[in-house]
Amino acid sequence: MGVGGNFWDLLKPQARFEGFDFLRNKRVAVDLSYWIVQQETAIKGYTRNPHIRLTFFRTVNLFSKFGAYPVFVLDGTPSPLKSQARIARFFRSSGIDSSRLPEADEGVSVERNGKFRKCVEECVELLQLLGMPVVKAKGEAEALCAQLNREGKVDACITADSDAFLYGAQCVIKRIHPNSKEPFECYHISDIETGIGLKRKHLIALALLVGNDHDLNGVRGIGMDTALRFVKSFREDDVLDGLHESNGGDLFGIHGSTDAATCSFNEKSPKLKVPHCSHCGHPGKKTMHLKFSCDYCTSTSGQSCKQKPPGFKCFCSSCELEKEEKAKKKDIAWRISVCRKIASEQNFPNDEIIQMYLRNHHGIGDDPKIRWESPKTETLVDYLAFWQHWEPSYVRQRLLPMLSTIYLRDMASNPTNNLLYGQYEFHNIQRVKIRYGHKFYVVNWKKAGSVLSDDVHEIPEESGTNHGSEALDDDSLDLLEEADAPYVHVDNGCYFLSTDEDIELVRKAFPEKASEIVKNKEQKEKKSRKRKIHDTTTPEKTEASASQGVQLSITEFYRTSKAVNRSKTENNAGKDGGSSKAKQSNASPRLSKSVRRRLLFD
Secondary structure (H helix, E strand, O other), rough: OOOOOOOOHHHHHOOEEEEEHHHHEEEEEHHHHHOOOOHHHHHOOOOOOOOHHHHHHHHHHHHHOOEEEEEEEEEOOOOHHHHHHHHHHHHHHOOOOOHHOOOOOOOOOOOOOOOHHHHHOOOOOOOOOOOOOOOEOOOHHHHHHHHHHOOOOOOOOOOOHHHHHHHOOOOOEEEHHHHHHHHOOEHHHHHHHHOOOOOHHOOOOOOOOOHOOOOOOOOOOOOOOHHHHHHHOOOOOOOHHHHHHHHHHOOOOHHHHHHEEEEEOOOOOOOOOOOOOOOOOEEEOOHHHOOOOOOOOOOOOOOOOOOOOOOOOOOHHHHHHHHHHHHHHHHHHHHHHHHHHHHHHOOOHHHHHHHHHHHHOOOOOOOOOOOOOOOOOHHHHHHHHOOOOOOOOHHHHHHHHHHHHHHHHHHHHHOOOOOOOOOOEEEEEEEEEEOEEEEEEEEEEEEEOOOOOOOOOOOHHHHHOOOOHHHHHHHHOHHHOOOOOOEEEEEOOOEEEEEOOHHHHHHHHHHHHHHHHHHHHHHHHHHHHHHHHHHHHHOOOOOOHOOOOOOOOOOHOOOHHHHHHHHHHHHHHHHOOOHHHHHHHOOOOOOOHHHHHHHHHH
């Protein structure tokens, strides 16, 4: 999708790999159609409604894990050229000879198939329940993403459609690898301009030559290397006019400096080459070098000059001038060949495609209403229970990272006494967690009020909730949908949730709690320093240090306690009789994962 001729391979050396905080507190435009197509291609047939499942997990991760504010953009009505190209691509992939089929009427737009439109509608309904803003473009979604980025309304675009650069995008995120130290594969237009020397109009001209979403063929016989060399010979303001003039008979476009070279192309050069010695290869004849010395060989008169080595090349002014003339003629011949191929194409370049790329308005007003709302949790539970057959407790658990992020943001801006999800209060910061080189706070949330209940029943496996097996299948296919579920634990009859939260966000929301963990860390470091100093200054030798240099056997070094424990248990069993079974029966039962989830979220 986008510019043809392996355009992404050309841009690959200019890629930047950004860290976890690249999108934190930034707005990002997401091409929803690209997500749906990618999901259907990746895990089609492996799980129920993959477009709903992965849209849910990706949105939660993008909002909570990476701290971004996503804006989802929908495709509008495609242009007639895009519709014709889409039909041609379908015939080409199906192996059907499109030349024998009747041509589509000009000016007629063809919508996507009904199945795809239904997937889009279902994802839009899900995103609206999540509180995400959704906008619709007049035509292409990547065009509106690029417009929002160019106007500064968003900081980046998430799409794999390279047309976004032609529409004016400044930063495009092609891939997200969540389980890595640098998850974002980004492309900045500034890097492309510096590294390759191509600006926006250069890219448009390149797309016209090698093919694009509106014209799959481009110019026949011109590949990426040829098109790149041809386009870079023009300035940005002149490159599109140069394509018009190349097709109109002016083989060299607007380059008036090539007129003299064109006239002399089939004429002999008026400057004669200086004769060279056949023995040493330097300027001058061999007989003259015997009479007079060779300036290049530093030989004396009457002596033969040095024998030239195999592959010798002369670099005198005459030879250099001849090389320049040959290179100029070769370049002129190459340009004539390219211009002839361009002239053989009808209606090239297509002004409709050029104006489409250069247009500045793609379907959003001057004052777009882009705002983020709180998720409608209970409605989401019903929606996902209907479409995905998920347990309500599972939905609430997977949604909690988004809710905790919203809660911390609200507490940072306007502290209140409200509870997370109406049930959990901020208890403490357990520790600092490092994952893929990025630091998080592990926050403990305590469930307020009485949480113990006698009416606890484990949900049987045949109830249709097969999300666990789906997660195992899908993790290897799309890691972006992997959600970090809260860790559940019980302490003194109280239920706690442990979530991974951004350190700066927790510090802003609960500065006192954050300062406590810093103080505790400093105290531990002081104690460890004192212990080290004490150990180094103690004159007494421990038993281990006294025996230093004596190698112990592995059985002596790793002493086992199995025999001792076994004898103790046998004696206790003989003395107590059946009391051990009674103790085991009185111990607190270990609740299963699904039961603990229901206790927390039901």
